[in-house]
Amino acid sequence: MDAQLWHEHCVTEMPVEPPHLTVTQWNALTDGQRDDHVDRLSRWLANLFVATIEADAIYRKMTKTVQANAYSPPGAKRLPALSGMNYVGKSTMMMRWARERYLEWIADAEKDDDGHPIFRPASGCEADLYPIVWIDLRAAALIKDVVGEILDFFNLPSDGDTRHVSEAAISAIRRHRTRVVVIDDVHLLKTNWKGGRDVLDYVKHFNTRLGKLGVSLVLIGANLEGSDLATDPQIASRLRLDHLQPYPCERHDIDHMRRWQAIARQLENLVLPHLPRGKPEMLFTKLAQELHDRSQGYIGDVTELVTEATIEAIHDGSFRIQRKHLDRVELSKRAEDEYRDRKHPPKRAS
Numbered sequence: 142m143d144a145q146l147w148h149e150h151c152v153t154e155m156p157v158e159p160p161h162l163t164v165t166q167w168n169a170l171t172d173g174q175r176d177d178h179v180d181r182l183s184r185w186l187a188n189l190f191v192a193t194i195e196a197d198a199i200y201r202k203m204t205k206t207v208q209a210n211a212y213s214p215p216g217a218k219r220l221p222a223l224s225g226m227n228y229v230g231k232s233t234m235m236m237r238w239a240r241e242r243y244l245e246w247i248a249d250a251e252k253d254d255d256g257h258p259i260f261r262p263a264s265g266c267e268a269d270l271y272p273i274v275w276i277d278l279r280a281a282a283l284i285k286d287v288v289g290e291i292l293d294f295f296n297l298p299s300d301g302d303t304r305h306v307s308e309a310a311i312s313a314i315r316r317h318r319t320r321v322v323v324i325d326d327v328h329l330l331k332t333n334w335k336g337g338r339d340v341l342d343y344v345k346h347f348n349t350r351l352g353k354l355g356v357s358l359v360l361i362g363a364n365l366e367g368s369d370l371a372t373d374p375q376i377a378s379r380l381r382l383d384h385l386q387p388y389p390c391e392r393h394d395i396d397h398m399r400r401w402q403a404i405a406r407q408l409e410n411l412v413l414p415h416l417p418r419g420k421p422e423m424l425f426t427k428l429a430q431e432l433h434d435r436s437q438g439y440i441g442d443v444t445e446l447v448t449e450a451t452i453e454a455i456h457d458g459s460f461r462i463q464r465k466h467l468d469r470v471e472l473s474k475r476a477e478d479e480y481r482d483r484k485h486p487p488k489r490a491s
């Protein structure tokens with residue numbers, strides 16, 4: 142990801158929801174019009190975002206921490222971080238958070254002829270405004286890879302020794318008035334080798350240097366709890382670690398059921414207007430347990446399940462989601478394996 146791509150990602154409008162059709166209107170469409178409508182619907186469904194109370198709380202906390210960092214005197218700052226299992230939705234949530242901050246922070250900025258935000262550090266001089274830097278780490282990342290990714294974001298060369306590229310990255314952050322540097326997949330930092338100590342020390346150093354500029358470092362990674370990063374005393378004392386997890390749904394736990402039904406209801410409210418034979422409660426009471434069994438509470442999987450079942454229900458003319466439509470959707474290997482194993486637990490050898 143570079144600054145240009147990030148900017149485009151942030152300013153691109155989400156696909157518009159197509160109009161709601163009655164059964165008569167669906168049946169009156171020609172094949173071409175029907176394909177076109179289903180295509181627009183699929184595009185809109187592919188961008189659905191399910192808001193959750195937990196994600197909302199993390200959102201607000203993240204904003205508060207970044208603000209507190211900007212207001213506090215120069216020095217090592219709090220280090221907000223988001224952890225959780227793979228595929229639980231960490232990057233999606235943080236991308237939305239970072240996109241919102243970006244749009245807020247460029248809202249009043251002057252724009253160049255291509256619509257990119259700029260500022261004028263001195264009269265007659267113009268600089269690009271990059272309030273957010275987003276980098277995705279590669280496997281077994283070392284210090285130079287981290288700073289190299291930052292320089293790549295700014296489209297700057299990353300030649301030279303680690304110290305040189307690190308200084309170049311920090312000056313670019315200062316020059317472009319960056320406020321937040323997000324490092325995604327931070328669990329890929331290579332800390333489990335003899336140079337691992339240096340990598341951890343660098344994270345501290347980098348956070349201190351950014352802190353002197355009032356910039357927040359935000360970390361996202363899988364299963365950070367207990368990792369070298371989260372147990373290093375100096376890092377841990379500044380870390381504000383939040384955790385995202387799949388929704389539990391124990392059959393006899395009323396609170397679990399209620400929270401899960403709220404997710405199913407949200408999805409139902411979104412797709413029901415496009416399924417003219419559907420009735421309220423089609424998903425959130427009748428199929429809520431099945432939705433959980435299939436997705437194990439992963440927001441991405443349940444969203445995929447409902448959106449694909451919607452298209453299935455349109456294709457076969459039912460115009461409402463039934464169990465058979467869910468059965469026709471194949472989810473990820475993780476979800477399918479877990480569904481099978483929970484339904485038919487493997488027999489233990491006696």
Ligand SMILES: Nc1ncnc2c1ncn2[C@@H]1O[C@H](COP(=O)(O)OP(=O)(O)OP(=O)(O)O)[C@@H](O)[C@H]1O
Pocket residue numbers: 189190191192193225226227228229230231232233234362363440441442444
């Ligand atoms: N709130 C949400 N609403 C709808 N879909 C979501 C939501 N959160 C995540 N998803 C979907 O779930 C899938 C996994 O999300 P994401 O890639 O953000 O997970 P992750 O925790 O970052 O995974 P990894 O640990 O592998 O990096 C994606 O397809 C994403 O679109």
Ligand SMILES: [Mg+2]
Pocket residue numbers: 231232233325326
């Ligand atoms: Mg991710």
